[in-house]
Structures are given as structure tokens and as C-alpha cells.
Amino acid sequence: MEGCEMSGFATKAPVIAFLHTSDVHIATFDALCDRLAPDLKLHHEVRADLLQDMTPGGCCAPGFLSGTRAVLTALAEPPTALVLCTCSTLGPLAEAIAEAENLPFLRFDRPMADAAVAQADRIAVMGCLEGAVHATGLLISDAARRAGRQIDLQTCCYPELWDLFCDGALAAYHAAIAEQLAKVAATTDLIVLAQASMAPALMLGTEIPVPVLSSPELGFRA
Template identity: 45%
Template sequence: MPPSRRSHGAAIAFLHTAAIHIETFNALGREIAPELALTHVVREDLLAAAEKAGRVTPALDLMTQEALIALAEGGARVVVCTCSTLGASVERAAADAPVPLLRIDRPMADLAVLQGHRIGICACIPATVPNTEALIADSARAIGRDYEFTTFLFDDVWTAFREGRLDDYYQEIARRLAEAAHDVDVLVLAQASMAPAAALCRNLPVPVLSSPRIGFEAAARIARGGR
């Protein structure tokens, strides 16, 4: 599928791997930072390649970095990648980018290590898990925190997302989060697409962190000239 584009030169430029994220972040923009213009590029082929290979290959890493640099050269103040599977590529590309690059899940990881020792990582795509584990480990090292991981893989639920059965996708994730919450101090949703499930299980005994809102707030601070 060819990239989906809107005009460059916005304050925040997003690289997505699913078109569904466009409205998610537009809604956050209207709520949190209506003065900041947003632009979006959708590259479903990048996530499809990661799923097929079961990991981010060197070739895919390079393709992702090239896509990010292209957005960074388009006039945005900050570029955000909303795909956690590709997150490590974002930080590798940052040194060559003319503007800040942000992986959507970095602010979430930084918050997770402040909220508990036992961290549950929930994902629907296996290739996302190693990146998220490495990210949270890095956030913990940065502040000298100990941690332990428990991974909850909901890979059989991903078909519902692919088929557009979003209510089924969110409901099943919420059900499994309720089960996972008994074994950890905080639950981390490794993929942005999982975020709406958190709203379906508000009465869990532990926090459930998702990346879109936390990441958007961080991107808006950067776009406004902060950190």
C-alpha cells in the first residue's frame, strides 16, 4: 500500500503502520494541543515486513530510519513513530535527524519504571516484545531502578484487529488484562492499537499504561520548545 500523506511542515509529524492511528492522534491533538498542526504518514508495509520476518531485520531497520529522516526533513518540529515494533529504529535514526525523533512508547516506559518493580508487558505481536523489554530495561537503568518482567502475549487476538473487528479486539484484550493484573505492579500496553482496551477495565488493582496519550503529551512539549 502506498504511503498515506498529508502536507508536511506541521509541528508534529507521525509515522504510523496502521491508518486507524490517524484519528486517534488527531483527537488527542484537538484535546491537548489544538494550536499544533499535525501531519501523518502511514506505512503498513513496514509492520507487515516485521510480522513476516518475526523481527526487525537490518533491511527493515534501514527502511524505517529512511522514512523517519524523510519526515524530519519536511519541516516538522518533532517526528513521532507510533509503532512500538519499530521503536528501536527511531532512536538509532535520531543522531542523523535535523529535528527530535520520538518513539511513542519511550515516555510510557519512563513512567512504568517509576510505578512498580514487577512490570507486565502486554502485546499482540511477538516481534514487539523484545523492543519493549529493551526499552523498559533502558528506562530502568537510567534511573537506577530494579525491575522484573512478566510478558503476556495475546497473539491470537491480533487477527481481530487485522480484520477490522475492533470491538472484539479491545474486549478480549481487556479480559486478559484483568487476569494479568494479579501478578504485577503495573501493566504496559506495548502497542498503541491496544490503548482503547484500557478504558474497558478501569477497576483493575494496578495501573494500565498505554502510549498514545503519554507519548503525545511528550511530543507536544517538544514541539512547543520544551523537553
């Protein structure tokens, strides 16, 4: 096994295990690995069913906690050095479970939240799932509290765009996000993307006059 190809657990080398709720994220993080840490070994676990067991408000279907605990515990088995959750909606509960079980774990959006409050006082959170927007807003508020910063936080949710993602219309999805980014930029000093799936919209060349932070690269660098 070389570079950042998807790995199983047959290798004895340390592995970074990713917990995704969509397989669309695999290529994103493999590309980051190739660019930033080509010798790192990755394992990708895609569990869309975990996200389906959560309501927009963050409530869980019966068995969600035990199921998620089982997934995280299995992922943390040696040779895994760290488990990373790339889903903002799932992140808070996964983090709580990992802390209770003393598992090596990182929410990929936490470094992004810390960077946001260090750079701006007026921050906008954009997302297409209510649960992701809510979770990211709470995370940024917590980061501001820990940093002793006062922030003005606004949230913007576009659930209609999520249908494009679910239908596999990724080009239209990212184009629509880029359009909304340009509008929100007029009302804030910094924008945070609540979902990793939104990050490719930044590559479309749309002029956005304020910084835009997304979790994939910031989380990977952490």
C-alpha cells in the first residue's frame, strides 16, 4: 500500500480512520492527503445510515448511540492512530461518545471554528442541512467562549440545495452554493461552510470579498 490510497486494517503502519456520511468525501480527503501528507495511510468508513438516524434538531432514532459507539470503537482499533469525523451533523454526538469511551478522535470542523473566531467578529455559517448549520454554530460559539471573544454570528441554511447533492447534481450544487456565497459576503466579515461537501464551490472562481473557511483542509492540517 502506497501513499494515501484507501486502506484496510491489514497494515501495521499507523492509520488515520475517517468516518464519513457520504462517499463523495473520499476523493476530497485523498487529494488532500496526496498534497499534504503523501506518506499517511488512510481508511475511509462511509456510514450514511448514521445521518439518516438523526433529525434536523439533532435527535436520534432508537439504537443510534449504541450503533455509533460500535462504529467508532471498531474504527479506533489498532493500527488506527486517530478517528476523524467529517460530518458536522454527526460530529457533536460522535465527539461526546469518543470522549466517554476515551477514543482517539477529532471533529474535522473544530480547527475551522477556532480559525474563524481568531480572524473575525462577524461570522456567517452557511449550510444545506439544518443539523449541520446548528452544530457548526454551536461549535463556533464555543470556540469564541474559550478564546474570550465576542462575535456576531448569523446562520444561513439552504435545504433546497441539498436535493441537488442527493440527486448527484454536484456541478449545479456547487454553482448554487457559490452564488449564495457572493450574496452572504455582503453581510459579514467571514463565512464558514458547515458541510465538507460545499468546499468545491470555492474552486469555481466566483469573486467573494471575504474569507471563506471550510473544514477539509483546515481539519487535515490539524
